Amino acid sequence: MSPSQEASADAAGIPVTLTVNGTTHRLTVQPTAVLLDVLRERLQLTGTKKGCDHGQCGACTVILDGRRVNSCMVLAAMKDGSSVTTIEGLAEDGRLHPMQQAFIEHDAFQCGYCTPGQIMSAVALLEEGRANTVEEIREYMSGNLCRCGAYVNIVAAIQQVLATGRRSATP
Amino acid sequence: MPNPEAYVGRPTSRVDGPAKVTGAARYAAEYFAPDLAYGVVVSSAIARGRITAIDTAAALAVPGVIHVFTHENRPRTAWLDYNYRDEVAPPGSPFRPLHGPEIQFSGQPVALVVAESFEAAGYAASLVKVEYEAAGHVTDLEVKRHEAYVPKKKRAGVKPPPEPRGDPEGAFGAAPVHVDGDYTHAIEHHNPMEPHASTVVWEGDGKLTIYDKVQGSQNSQKYVASVFGLNADDVRVVNAYVGGAFGSGLRPQYQLFLAVMAALELKRSVRVVLTRDQMFTFTHRPHALQTIRLGADEEGRLMSVRHDVVQSTSQFEDYQENIVNWSGLMYRCDNVALTHKLAQIDTYTPGDMRAPGATTGVFALEIAMDELAERVGIDPVELRLRNYAEKDQDENKEFTSKELRECYRIGAERFGWSRRNPAPRSMRDGRELVGWGMATGCWEAYFQKTSARARLAAGGELEIATASSDIGTGTYTILAQLAADDLGVPIERVAVRIGDSSLPASPIEGGSWTAASAGAAVQAACGAVREKLLGLARSIDGSPLANAGIEHVAFRDGRIELAGDPERFVTLADAMQAGGVEHVEAEETVSPDILTSMRYSMYTHSAIFAEVKVDEELGIIRVTRIVNAVAAGRILNPKTARSQVLGGIVMGVGMALEEESMLDHNLGRFMNHNFAEYHVPVNADIHDIDVIFVPEHDDKANPLGVKGLGEIGIVGTAAAIANAIYHATGKRIRALPITPDKLL
Numbered sequence: 001m002s003p004s005q006e007a008s009a010d011a012a013g014i015p016v017t018l019t020v021n022g023t024t025h026r027l028t029v030q031p032t033a034v035l036l037d038v039l040r041e042r043l044q045l046t047g048t049k050k051g052c053d054h055g056q057c058g059a060c061t062v063i064l065d066g067r068r069v070n071s072c073m074v075l076a077a078m079k080d081g082s083s084v085t086t087i088e089g090l091a092e093d094g095r096l097h098p099m100q101q102a103f104i105e106h107d108a109f110q111c112g113y114c115t116p117g118q119i120m121s122a123v124a125l126l127e128e129g130r131a132n133t134v135e136e137i138r139e140y141m142s143g144n145l146c147r148c149g150a151y152v153n154i155v156a157a158i159q160q161v162l163a164t165g166r167r168s169a170t171p
Numbered sequence: 172m173p174n175p176e177a178y179v180g181r182p183t184s185r186v187d188g189p190a191k192v193t194g195a196a197r198y199a200a201e202y203f204a205p206d207l208a209y210g211v212v213v214s215s216a217i218a219r220g221r222i223t224a225i226d227t228a229a230a231l232a233v234p235g236v237i238h239v240f241t242h243e244n245r246p247r248t249a250w251l252d253y254n255y256r257d258e259v260a261p262p263g264s265p266f267r268p269l270h271g272p273e274i275q276f277s278g279q280p281v282a283l284v285v286a287e288s289f290e291a292a293g294y295a296a297s298l299v300k301v302e303y304e305a306a307g308h309v310t311d312l313e314v315k316r317h318e319a320y321v322p323k324k325k326r327a328g329v330k331p332p333p334e335p336r337g338d339p340e341g342a343f344g345a346a347p348v349h350v351d352g353d354y355t356h357a358i359e360h361h362n363p364m365e366p367h368a369s370t371v372v373w374e375g376d377g378k379l380t381i382y383d384k385v386q387g388s389q390n391s392q393k394y395v396a397s398v399f400g401l402n403a404d405d406v407r408v409v410n411a412y413v414g415g416a417f418g419s420g421l422r423p424q425y426q427l428f429l430a431v432m433a434a435l436e437l438k439r440s441v442r443v444v445l446t447r448d449q450m451f452t453f454t455h456r457p458h459a460l461q462t463i464r465l466g467a468d469e470e471g472r473l474m475s476v477r478h479d480v481v482q483s484t485s486q487f488e489d490y491q492e493n494i495v496n497w498s499g500l501m502y503r504c505d506n507v508a509l510t511h512k513l514a515q516i517d518t519y520t521p522g523d524m525r526a527p528g529a530t531t532g533v534f535a536l537e538i539a540m541d542e543l544a545e546r547v548g549i550d551p552v553e554l555r556l557r558n559y560a561e562k563d564q565d566e567n568k569e570f571t572s573k574e575l576r577e578c579y580r581i582g583a584e585r586f587g588w589s590r591r592n593p594a595p596r597s598m599r600d601g602r603e604l605v606g607w608g609m610a611t612g613c614w615e616a617y618f619q620k621t622s623a624r625a626r627l628a629a630g631g632e633l634e635i636a637t638a639s640s641d642i643g644t645g646t647y648t649i650l651a652q653l654a655a656d657d658l659g660v661p662i663e664r665v666a667v668r669i670g671d672s673s674l675p676a677s678p679i680e681g682g683s684w685t686a687a688s689a690g691a692a693v694q695a696a697c698g699a700v701r702e703k704l705l706g707l708a709r710s711i712d713g714s715p716l717a718n719a720g721i722e723h724v725a726f727r728d729g730r731i732e733l734a735g736d737p738e739r740f741v742t743l744a745d746a747m748q749a750g751g752v753e754h755v756e757a758e759e760t761v762s763p764d765i766l767t768s769m770r771y772s773m774y775t776h777s778a779i780f781a782e783v784k785v786d787e788e789l790g791i792i793r794v795t796r797i798v799n800a801v802a803a804g805r806i807l808n809p810k811t812a813r814s815q816v817l818g819g820i821v822m823g824v825g826m827a828l829e830e831e832s833m834l835d836h837n838l839g840r841f842m843n844h845n846f847a848e849y850h851v852p853v854n855a856d857i858h859d860i861d862v863i864f865v866p867e868h869d870d871k872a873n874p875l876g877v878k879g880l881g882e883i884g885i886v887g888t889a890a891a892i893a894n895a896i897y898h899a900t901g902k903r904i905r906a907l908p909i910t911p912d913k914l915l
Binding site for chain 2: 037050096119152
């Protein structure tokens with residue numbers, strides 16, 4: 001059974017339509033199902049991680065209708081018609097996003113479990129025009145815990161993308 | 172002749188990096204099967220007693236619920252304790268989930284609800300009604316201190332304290348300078364970001380493929396086979412990616428037992444994932460009550476060292492770690508007494524957490540040394556140099572290598588230590604007090620028996636295989652670097668297969684031994700492949716290598732070249748064609764040399780320098796700068812090596828300032844079981860960290876000359892910070908974590 005064919009998996013649920021990384025899925029979800037579990041268990045998009053299920057660790061960060069959110073705190077049934085970008089949707093045509101590349105170059109992860117959340121937060125922050133100084137990066141990235149302790153390298157990776165972005169914006 | 176090093180020693184980016192930054196890397200809870208069911212654990216509400224009634228009717232009535240397992244209906248499993256004892260189990264009687272009505276610790280699993288969906292299982296789990304008869308529990312180590320005992324049975328692989336040497340009491344009495352203090356730290360939980368999870372795929376005919384969050388796939392495999400009476404060949408355990416562990420995955424955890432039990436009974440695939448609060452219901456760094464007494468002469472030379480520890484364990488296993496031996500090892504002293512006792516409290520059995528024992532003992536010793544430096548009136552670095560240990564007095568052995576003097580020198584220079592005003596409260600930055608402190612770190616350089624296989628195909632693809640793990644440490648990458656250099660192939664052509672119990676035997680990934688052990692095994696396997704390939708190359712008619720021995724050739728760019736005359740070569744493809752083979756394969760096993768371990772001690776060392784800034788009115792502490800100079804033998808990959816040490820330091824910052832699993836002794840339960848209340852360092856807590864690798868040559872510790880880096884970064888870090896806080900504020904805090912209230 002492919003993920004997109006399972007519309008009738010739960011007859012007692014609520015129908016929702018979600019566009020995830022450009023693909024539209026029609027699903028029936030239980031009222032208590034959170035977006036994180038729908039992504040992981042129903043759509044098998046396991047790049048989005050569950051670290052705490054309480055909105056305390058940031059591992060489940062996705063971009064929902066243009067905003068970064070902890071997907072464990074979002075009821076899927078309330079997001080009918082929404083559009084979601086997950087870590088799987090960040091690379092384009094097999095080419096890594098500059099933030100993904102910078103994370104590799106700066107060794108901004110070890111076990112890799114918090115990494116998708118870190119990258120999604122970092123990408124969203126830069127798009128929002130926040131996190132322009134080291135202090136701001138540290139502060140705004142503090143919602144994404146990394147138990148391996150890669151913070152110094154995470155900051156370096158984000159700084160690199162920030163600097164490259166500025167260079168490319170200069171004619 | 173050694174091969175040119177194209178990769179080893181260079182800052183190669185992680186070969187598993189692309190999988191990790193794209194979400195493609197799959198962890199234990201991220202595998203699927205057509206009929207996957209979801210198990211949710213119900214945890215006990217009391218710390219000690221028994222279940223008198225358990226009502227699962229409401230849970231079973233929830234649509235989608237398949238079964239509720241309890242102690243009343245669980246399937247039979249092995250009878251003897253022996254069958255439940257895993258590779259690293261301490262002496263005792265291992266915990267058996269759902270074994271009976273007895274409750275041994277708060278949060279003990281009392282039921283597993285299995286349903287068609289995670290949501291149904293979670294809701295039904297909330298409907299399981301459990302009635303208990305509580306018995307008196309004790310979770311306060313202070314209360315049990317008077318019952319402390321020396322464990323009769325020693326834990327394998329953990330050195331008990333050495334016999335006392337000299338006359339510690341007499342020398343203490345005679346010493347003109349004394350330090351006498353009690354030290355303690357909080358219980359800590361490992362809290363890797365990935366919750367413990369097992370996905371058990373029912374393959375039919377009793378065969379299982381298990382995706383488990385564990386630091387050793389073969390440890391889980393043997394445990395499952397032994398507990399459930401299965402043939403080991405029918406149990407395959409995969410841990411290709413592990414979302415951190417830090418010791419929490421050394422032993423198979425209870426979710427593995429529960430998921431396997433359910434899969435076997437229901438004959439279908441089952442996933443069990445623990446919640447973050449359930450991550451506080453099993454292993455943890457134990458509590459310890461430490462007393463250190465140092466006696467020294469007026470120049471600061473140690474005359475007497477005494478270190479006594481009472482460490483917590485559970486009621487059912489004697490978990491032991493080496494907390495005190497460091498105090499007899501790290502500094503020269505002829506009169507030493509070290510004791511280590513256990514006392515039982517009603518928690519789950521503690522376990523190894525990053526540099527177990529050393530993190531605890533060295534924190535106390537290194538604060539005591541700082542106190543001694545102040546009392547004698549000399550610089551803390553100078554005090555350590557005056558007491559420098561040239562040999563291991565605990566075991567009366569030489570060191571294979573020890574460049575600690577250089578760590579002190581280089582670290583101090585980089586930090587700017589010579590500009591330190593020794594007087595407490597003498598340095599300021601605006602409204603903040605500034606403090607500089609330092610400490611020494613030390614950890615064992617282990618080397619363990621490990622097997623590996625190398626297989627080179629005629630097309631140039633090289634496959635490396637060993638059951639070892641990568642828990643974020645960089646194992647994939649260093650093994651690829653070593654293999655690529657050994658056989659002269661580009662790293663892109665090397666496929667490293669680890670994290671699978673069906674691969675050549677490897678111990679759990681722990682003790683910082685994986686680089687040395689798996690690395691040496693891979694090098695040995697590649698060496699055997701080299702010998703075979705040279706044999707094939709020499710057999711070619713008119714071979715340019717006809718008279719060459721393995722020491723006369725280099726493997727480079729897909730060729731075997733004559734050293735010094737690279738125009739005389741045989742390509743790997745031609746060699747294989749000559750032999751009529753499509754690939755060359757070898758498996759080798761490496762083991763520690765007994766004679767070397769009898770003659771020498773092997774340790775990694777470090778010198779850590781910390782700067783703190785303290786807001787005197789609010790008690791807020793910031794660790795603004797850390798320099799850690801590490802002597803760890805040869806560095807295979809400066810990039811991943813630095814990350815390992817950074818990670819240890821960050822966890823050390825957590826230990827010093829934040830991490831504290833708070834027991835409510837009335838309920839016998841860890842109360843702050845989530846990330847909002849159990850604080851780990853966040854990005855904004857971490858400032859400048861400088862890691863320096865001090866050159867160190869070691870040709871004895873193991874064939875690679877590496878010493879491991881997963882643990883050294885945390886050892887001493889908390890002491891350096893505590894000493895810096897003293898220097899800033901004049902307040903000597905001997906109980907971790909140093910939270911603002913302790914400074915106000």
